Amino acid sequence: MHLDLTTTHAKDAYKILSGIVTPRPIALVTTLNEDKSINAAPFSFFNVLGASPPIIGFAPGDREPGIPKDTAKNIRRTKEFVVHLPDESIAQQMVGCAASWPYGVSELAAVGLTTTPSTALSVPRITEAPVALECEEWGTLNIGDNRLIIGRVLHVHTRSGILNPETLHIEENAYHPIGRVHGPDGYCTTRDQFKVERPE
């Protein structure tokens, strides 16, 4: 099957690519609204992009042409955000954060999540998340209706037991982030792993 995303299937690009490029990690991002309330929203157009400096990227699409989602709007103003990697224990709450809550309603309180102050940022992090990355905006690329937000990771917080304190490797069976797969409500776990030896 051949699909031309420049002509016949341009309108299907989201459906095709979000179904094919899986599993994707999920960034549950907290930012500060103008009134200092906390905004939280999930984004699966997301990944770590490099280590020196340590950078991550995620991409909110515009709500309408030229109108950014609140996360992108807040980052443009404050230049800071926290990326959380949700695991199975907060999957439901993570999806709840994607709902359109009325302005002024804290998404986190509505879904039953709590916060802890960040180390370097004004915006707090989610206490229940297994991992939180405190980020400052490095830059944002506006590409059509996409905003590719690139953040420099300043601090990493992990639930105790996830990283071996000596080696800093992930402890076996201690970390189960979830991934996004095809369909509007498709997710996968990371429990069914296998190893492939690398050639010398």
Ligand SMILES: Cc1cc2nc3c(=O)[nH]c(=O)nc-3n(C[C@H](O)[C@H](O)[C@H](O)COP(=O)(O)O)c2cc1C
């Ligand atoms: C698992 C999941 C992944 C999502 N990934 C994205 C994404 O990569 N880009 C995007 O624009 N919206 C994505 N969404 C939708 C946003 O979370 C949703 O539009 C949210 O209301 C945006 O909130 P904000 O306006 O507070 O930024 C995703 C939703 C879910 C549940």
